[in-house]
Amino acid sequence: MASKVPFLTMIIILSAVSSGNSLSLNHYEKSCPNVEFIVAKAVKDATTRDKTVPAALLRMHFHDCFIRGCDASVLLNSKGKNKAEKDGPPNISLHAFYVIDAAKKAVEASCPGVVSCADILALAARDAVFLSGGPTWDVPKGRKDGRISKASETINLPAPTFNISQLKQSFSQRGLSTADLVALSGKLLRK
Template identity: 60%
Template sequence: MATLNLFSVFIIYFAIVLRFVNSQGLEVGFYKKTCPNVEKIVKKAVVDYVSIAPTLAAPLLRMHFHDCFVRGCDGSVLLNSTKSNQAEKDAIANLSLRGFQVIDAAKSALEKQCLGVVSCADILALVARDAVSLINGPTWQVPLGRRDGRVSILSEATTNLPTPFDNFTTLKTRFGSLGLSVKDLVVLSGGHTLGVSHCFSFGSRMYNFTGKGDMDPNMDQKYIAQLKTKCKPNDVTTTVEMDPGSFKTFDTDYYNLVSKRRGLFVSDATLLTNKQTKDYVLAQLSSRGSTFFEDFGVSMVNMGKIGVLTDKSGEIRKKCAFIN
């Protein structure tokens, strides 16, 4: 049994190493010969939709995040369920994702100019960048060359995605297992400057934090009183802005909220429980976010290298919602 366990550990270790070696196959300008207008074409699709509906930016960013954290950045979150298998898209955490039509529009336009060349996984990475940039956020160079995965399983999304209820130890473990640092953790959490959340994602902090009908002492009590006017016990339909007043704009206000104990989630509050993450939060306040935009681009590139398929692995899907 001990020999078997050791062998299993070796296989898991080898798989992790192989995933990060594969990430080296990505490069900026990957399509410069095969599809030179790829970024221009993708950006037009993003502009066409997000300029009309800025609230799409948040779910498009989350879509890339949720894709990478399950099977790596392989576009598996875009796949529809089949008769024999429920896909990642159907996991509770992914039901609020929107903007699949943006990916489809970009893919359709690319297929007309570069048939069978650009992966859906690469499109998703570019769309996330362009959506953030379009709402006054940073931009960054996206290394490309990902190929699309052929597998998407609901249970894997349920198991592997970080949750709003995670404490620091859990978050550090989740991020670390994928090669992301504590700095990546606190920087990527800044993405909560965008979008809204359902009340059930933080309702226990207001009404039943320890199972005794109490409130979370780590959340500003005046803020809880405000939230209770919007979210009733067991409310599963109402949504609340994660960054009140600027939830459609990418900015550094999130860190201000966290410092005041007004982050909606336990996973937001936990950033104040670790010295490194707390120091980062406070540094963005004192410097008015002087490094956040640059840091965010770096961490997005780091995240975009998780578990990628390159070379002859995977496929280039004809349509992003279906395997070939």
């Protein structure tokens, strides 16, 4: 459990730091009051069938947030000559996109054209953590979906093989300090 908390903190901080939008906890209060329930149900249903879904959704959210901010650009498909983020080398192993698709379909049936995919992904990551026995937290909503997705930008994701200098540089490029790195990745806490 100790290693879950720093990673969760990283997701929460990246969600807040990388969003230039004005987010609020009650963003869909009137326009789509059941959005959190709908997304949670989609995640729970998928997790019941596939126990790898929670980890996949949390990783997907991290990969999304670290590139262009939490804008769901990791969900976009490659088109023509543009190779999208999901087809970049670090993201080839991402899976469980179908969970976000199912959640989006259910949300659209209830509240057409209201909820962003970026918010659905953020909610799904939170719900995945909770369903795995981790904590829950309030997710500010109101993210806008990105329209740009480039596989070439996935080289900016910190690799699991990065040393401390590489990690510091990677986090610094996102406006995160060495203290943030320690708190978020937990790499130094194990030494």
